[in-house]
Amino acid sequence: MKRLLSFMLTLALCLPMIACGLGNTPADNGGAGNGNSTNHTDTQTPETPEVPAPPYTFVTETTADKYSNDEGKLIASYSYSIIRMKLAEGADEAVQTMAETFNAEMDALLGRCLESGEELGDWAIYDPNIGDGNHYTDEVDVSWEQVGDFLSISYNGYYWAGGAHGMPNCYSYLFDLERGVYIDPIEIADDPELFRSTVTDLLLDELDSNPDYAGGFFEDYAATTSKWNEFCVLLGETDMTVVFAPYVLGPYAMGAVEVSIGYDEIRTVLGEGGVERLGI
Template identity: 30%
Template sequence: METVIALVLFLSILTGCAGETLTNVKSSSITPNAAQMEEAVRYTVETETCADTIQAEDGTELLVYQFEVPELEVCRADGEIVNEAETDQEEQALTAAETFNARFADWLDGSSLDVFLEAAKEELEFSRAEGLTWSPYTLELQCEVYQNDRMVSVSGTYYSNTGGAHPNTAVLSWNFDLREGNFFTPALLAADSDEFLKAVEQELNVQALQIAADADLPPEEYFWADYTDILRDWVNYAVSFDETGMTVAFSPYELACYAAGEQVFHLPYDQILPYLSEHGKRVLGISQED
């Protein structure tokens, strides 16, 4: 049962959320084109919390969930939320917001919870038949949002406890270019993507050696035996940005055993700056040019 649930979890990593809407837990706003005059728009990201407890017919708790979902809104310079565009700039901004919000819409649609509910019902019946203690399934999503005048970077942690020896955790990330109106991968920020990918790979290997040394273990024992191959593919894992630099994170099991936990690597901007294109510098807020 645990194996089946774990598979469902990662196949349904963008599972939905249907329930009570609680108070927003964090919000901030940015002005993408500060040099522009009255037609300037602002993007506001608010993290909406959705939570609910689903019970069986006899009142037994089957599933408890709480998801923090970022939502992008467009405001005018005076703070008024833009629902209908009055200018071309507002139209472009609304289109960008729709693209961003569509990526997270599945968290707000409860249809994907059905598979977890059915599994919880089966597990509850099994637990009662075997005289085992029952605990409801638990699903959580927590998000941290960083934004500058050109991009929004979201880092998320998805937690699930669906029985078995221990819960599961997955680290996630989404990076969005407000001007272009689309999500991007870090390689698109580089002047030479191959050179950039290789340089980051080398730095990750250096940091990995230090992590293993701190644990007083050789790296091939602390990490999986093929950890260098995994690090080579770093761009396809959770990559996010904040005011200090770029973070590359691996979920438990991806780079090392569960007990080792998440493996997090941080590169300050001065390390990646030589490999960025002018476009990449602007997106990350490193360049003042537009």
């Protein structure tokens, strides 16, 4: 009898301990347990909204032709590549107007090029040195880069119509995609004239300190440099480049003169609006 009572007493004392032990066991379905349990919450990175593609693209169009003499020998050729804005289907009226403005200027450029190319054929006929492996040539290639609100367009050309050497050339266009118009390079800044004069000083500092150009410039090179915005000006991701073709600042042997200016050097004179428009 005493043994039975002792067993029952021991069992009564153990049951609460077993119950407490079971209570510390996390549920199989991941429900709430004690402080040692871990709750996992699935998190998803919010998707970045896609920026809609503009209702236009830019394409290259090339026009080329060749001229031969009565003997069938090649005497002249030309090849002109220009950029054109091509509209997507359903583009609104404002975009259509912008495309008309953009393409009209490029069509005018092509027209001037074609006049030059057609003259080559007429001139080459009278050159006795043409037709034996050499011929007059006029070539223009195009490239472009969008920087912020602007499309920076570069044309590089090469022209030869007899003589000791041909003439490389470059020129540029800058199109404001927000306003839908071509602009002068100084207009990227809030204060265009301050920008022009500041860039002029930076250009002259670079030209005067470069030993490769020492004493080689024409006498009026400083005045010409001050009109840098009328020459080839290219916008890039981190800098602006000004290119003067041969014979602009110095003799042909000097070649093209090219100077790049980092945006960090001109950020202040660009102004807040200029910095924003460039996206820098």
